[in-house]
Amino acid sequence: GCGSNTNETQSEKSESASQTGVVSDDSSKESNENEEINDNSDEMSAETESEGGKVLVVYYSASGNTEAVANTIAETMNADIFELEPVEPYSDDDLNWSDDNSRVTKEHDNPDSRNVELIAAAVDNWESYDTVFIGYPIWWGIAAWPVDGFVKANDFTGKTVIPFCTAASSGIGESGELLAEMAGTGNWLEGEKLRSGASAEDIQAWVEGLE
Numbered sequence: 001g002c003g004s005n006t007n008e009t010q011s012e013k014s015e016s017a018s019q020t021g022v023v024s025d026d027s028s029k030e031s032n033e034n035e036e037i038n039d040n041s042d043e044m045s046a047e048t049e050s051e052g053g054k055v056l057v058v059y060y061s062a063s064g065n066t067e068a069v070a071n072t073i074a075e076t077m078n079a080d081i082f083e084l085e086p087v088e089p090y091s092d093d094d095l096n097w098s099d100d101n102s103r104v105t106k107e108h109d110n111p112d113s114r115n116v117e118l119i120a121a122a123v124d125n126w127e128s129y130d131t132v133f134i135g136y137p138i139w140w141g142i143a144a145w146p147v148d149g150f151v152k153a154n155d156f157t158g159k160t161v162i163p164f165c166t167a168a169s170s171g172i173g174e175s176g177e178l179l180a181e182m183a184g185t186g187n188w189l190e191g192e193k194l195r196s197g198a199s200a201e202d203i204q205a206w207v208e209g210l211e
């Protein structure tokens with residue numbers, strides 16, 4: 001799918017908490033060799049570049065609805081984007097929730113089986129992001145569990161986290177609160193359900209209403 005451009009070198013780089021990684025196409029010039037004096041002040045330079053600092057949109061999408069919204073948020077917010085991809089992607093059959101024997105139904109029935117391994121759960125330059133949007137489809141009233149591994153694997157201390165979802169008819173419910181509990185860190189705002197066709201104007205209006 002689209003939006004996976006930050007993932008490619010993930011596994012090699014994820015462990016070093018250095019300034020070497022180049023994430024997506026953010027136009028800030030953090031890696032200038034002549035600015036070593038500033039190397040420890042990522043947050044400060046990020047904040048002066050765009051009030052509020054750098055923004056990341058993380059999402060999981062099984063059938064494209066959440067991906068469309070994630071892309072619009074990223075464009076609207078001038079944010080980097082990071083797609084969560086299970087090592088074993090869900091096929092259409094896997095996603096058939098009206099089949100008692102489908103993968104997703106079995107995982108739903110047995111919470112212990114929901115540990116979905118992700119191709120990558122670490123983001124280059126994670127520490128440089130102040131704001132993280134996390135998007136997912138609603139599955140049986142909660143966040144699709146491929147996002148759980150990401151939420152558990154990362155330290156959100158000092159970050160503002162904004163959940164968003166798409167769903168057929170449900171609202172976002174308590175899905176964001178449940179993820180916040182799983183994370184244990186970060187300032188999690190109330191999330192929002194968005195239409196899969198949400199426009200840049202919709203996104204802008206929503207974001208402006210956030211604290």
Ligand SMILES: Cc1cc2nc3c(=O)[nH]c(=O)nc-3n(C[C@H](O)[C@H](O)[C@H](O)COP(=O)(O)O)c2cc1C
Pocket residue numbers: 060061062063064065066067095096097104136137138139140141142166167168169170171196
């Ligand atoms: C396994 C599964 C469970 C779902 N459960 C719900 C639900 O409880 N409420 C709802 O409104 N939609 C539910 N849906 C619909 C999805 O939330 C909706 O189609 C969403 O936009 C899909 O996003 P995606 O295309 O990014 O995967 C479910 C879909 C699947 C595959």
